[in-house]
Amino acid sequence: MLRLLRFLKPYSWNIFGVVAFLFGQSIASLYLPTLMADIVDNGMMSGDIGYIWRFGVYMLIVAFGSSICSVIGSYLSALTGVGFGRDIRNRVFVHVENYSLHEFDKYGTASLITRATNDITQVQTVLVMGLRFMIFSPIMMVGGIIMALVKDRHLTLVLLAALPFMIIFMGIVAGVIVPMFGKMQARLDRVNLVLRENLTGIRVIRAFNRQRSENARFEVANRELTDVSIWVNKIMAMMQPIMMLIMNVTTLAIIWYGGLRVGQNFLQIGDMMAFLQYAMLIMFSIIMVAIMFIMIPRAQASAVRINEVLDLKPEIVDPVLAKQPGDQRGQVEFQDVTFSYPGAEMAAISHISFAAGPGEVTAIIGGTGSGKSTLINLIPRFYDIDSGCILVDGVDVREMTMHDLRRRIGFVPQTPILFSGTIAENVRYGKDDASDEEVTYAAEVAQASEFIVALPDGYDSEVAQGGTNLSGGQKQRLSIARALVRKPGIYILDEAFSALDFKTDARLRAALKKETTASTVIIVAQRVGTVMDADRIIVLDGGQIVGIGKHRDLLDTCQVYREIVSSQLSEEEIAG
């Protein structure tokens, strides 16, 4: 929590304002009961109407000033708290943007979302409360005690007797509630997780008739969160009446004992009334401080979770001294590359060596799970390899900046991802300043213009969140257009044709070929038809290269390739 307070720096003036105005409010609040005592004891007792009027108006002015201070103080503290929350959210967002894929796996999307929203809100709430009460309460407490002592020292003893009860009680409450808060956030994570899975997987859930079991799963997560929340709230709810009881008993005691002292002429009635108000102020401040002490651990639990996110240093970072590759455009070379996912026993790919240059099409084929996606994900440095090296344009990918590296690459991921916005915006994602002509041209090459033009708003049609209003093949073509518009030196297409019919697949590849004569193209595919005419085919099996060469050669030399081919093509097609 303390470490997060560094984000308060830009708000020093605001905080200064909060302190000043709340100080004003405290002084006014402390002064009011004394004024009232004056009116009662000096004005009413002697029947001096003029005195009552004068002091009454004076009292009103002080009360009004107090309210103004309170409003401005609250406004400034809210302003500070909200700004503070916004700044941390920004910081978390920017930081998470820099995470490599490892770090995402570490906390999980659901938890990252809770941390960036709910956890920050918790800290923010406590900060706003803290700004108000951490300043106001101590002043009221100390000031109240001093004023009470001035009014009547004997009567203060009554107050002194009540305080231990309050403190012990609040201590017990804090002790019970505080450990619950960490639990509460973890369970909130869980609810978010199940909810997210259900919302994204709704089709599968429907198709497999899993609604009931999913409902049950959500209900468990939901109930666990509810249970712990109810527990906390029960204790909180119990706190209030008990506090009221203690306060009322104290009031009674003060009135009784105060009455005695008034009877003995040690104390005036007005002073006794003022004393009563000071007693209330003191006890009220104690409760507020106690609530703060209960709330702070809650914010603390959240602050720890936020700091975890901020402290996790991305594993993949830019080199200190970045190298600038030469003029080559699109050279990719793997030298004995081995890579395993963190925590995996076996290497996902091992001893991969090959080179691809501009004007060449390199195709990667292999069974599911053979490591095709893993291999190409290493080129934009989504992961760092265990041994060997990957050179792009003659420079190790770890020795250039990620921006410089990725600028050279047009990447089409296996699952096409589109963003909410128009079609044109989605294509322009590849190149911010692309002209309309560039966008339409890229779409044409990607064989997407046909369906785009048929849409009601053409290129300005909205893509729904996650691209749900488009078919798989349409999404694939848009994501290819997005890569094309960049005119990169290296194209990486991960099963980018898998959802296309054979005709479109062939047309697209022919158009692509014309477009990419000067670039290096790396295609991952399952279909033999897609890879057959590549300049180089790499056959992967179990993360290893078991064959590399042209279609014809591989048919003769590579058993795995022959199997793949014979499972897809007829004898004549193979021979032809």
Ligand code: ADP
């Ligand atoms: P392909 O694209 O050829 O179907 P992948 O490259 O996606 O295969 O996967 C290769 C292997 O790596 C698989 O055995 C898979 O279980 C594993 N793998 C893929 N992604 C991850 C990941 N993020 N974490 C751990 N293991 C992974």
Ligand code: MG
């Ligand atoms: Mg794959």
